[in-house]
Amino acid sequence: MEAVKQPEPSTRLEPRKKFWTPHRKEALIGWLFLTPEIVGMLFLNVFALGFSLYLSLSKWDLLSGVKGIEFTGFDNYVKMFHDPTIIQAVKNNVIYMIMTVPIPIAIALVLAVLIHNSVFFKDYFKVAFFIPYISSIIAIAAVWSALFHPSLGQLTNS
Numbered sequence: 339m340e341a342v343k344q345p346e347p348s349t350r351l352e353p354r355k356k357f358w359t360p361h362r363k364e365a366l367i368g369w370l371f372l373t374p375e376i377v378g379m380l381f382l383n384v385f386a387l388g389f390s391l392y393l394s395l396s397k398w399d400l401l402s403g404v405k406g407i408e409f410t411g412f413d414n415y416v417k418m419f420h421d422p423t424i425i426q427a428v429k430n431n432v433i434y435m436i437m438t439v440p441i442p443i444a445i446a447l448v449l450a451v452l453i454h455n456s457v458f459f460k461d462y463f464k465v466a467f468f469i470p471y472i473s474s475i476i477a478i479a480a481v482w483s484a485l486f487h488p489s490l491g492q493l494t495n496s
Contacts, residue, residue, distance in 0.1 A: 394414060398407045418424050453463050485493045 393407070395409060395411055396407045397410045397414075453460050453467075457463060485491050
């Protein structure tokens with residue numbers, strides 16, 4: 339049996355790649371500028387979510403202040419799920435959600451595929467269908483521009 343020859347170790351050292359490339363330095367600087375905003379948003383969202391959860395498990399009227407909060411546990415949820423008005427409201431919301439989300443999306447998808455594949459002047463139809471969405475934004479922008487006009491605006495001349 340013949341012994342397998344091991345390759346000789348290379349005497350030439352390959353240059354090591356730098357970790358801190360200009361692209362990575364630029365990305366780090368970007369993340370450092372974003373860090374205070376991210377931390378603030380996370381703190382505010384986590385605080386709001388936690389306090390809302392705590393309030394949902396408590397009995398509190400706003401006029402009594404923070405000292406008037408008394409913990410009740412899941413009593414609020416038990417009352418809520420036994421209330422026929424709440425149950426009817428949930429049913430109505432589910433029906434409304436089923437009718438207004440998947441059905442219009444399916445119709446829009448079918449129309450988009452039909453227009454894309456088999457309609458002449460498809461660029462015209464794409465613009466014609468998109469204009470109602472854009473025109474409301476433009477109208478709102480025009481109203482706010484008029485309200486904040488430096489010399490003629492209603493909100494700046496007060």
